[in-house]
Amino acid sequence: MKKARAIYSSPNGDRWYLIRDTSGEIFIRHEANVASGGHVAHIDLGTFLSSGTGPEHQELLRLIGTLVEEHPVRS
16 A cells, blocks of 8 residues: 655645655655646655755655654663
């Protein structure tokens, strides 16, 4: 079963999702707003994270950071 988590919705209507498909592949799904043509793109995580520092990137990094918060390191 494909799983998706919304990452960010921009004021202009673009939306980004973190997706894990049935094969286990993880990627970003970008859905452009209707005025931009409504195109859908699947983007590799590394490519997505290296492509900018916009709010959608910051939200994914925040989400990743929550994984660390749940599992404190013991010294």
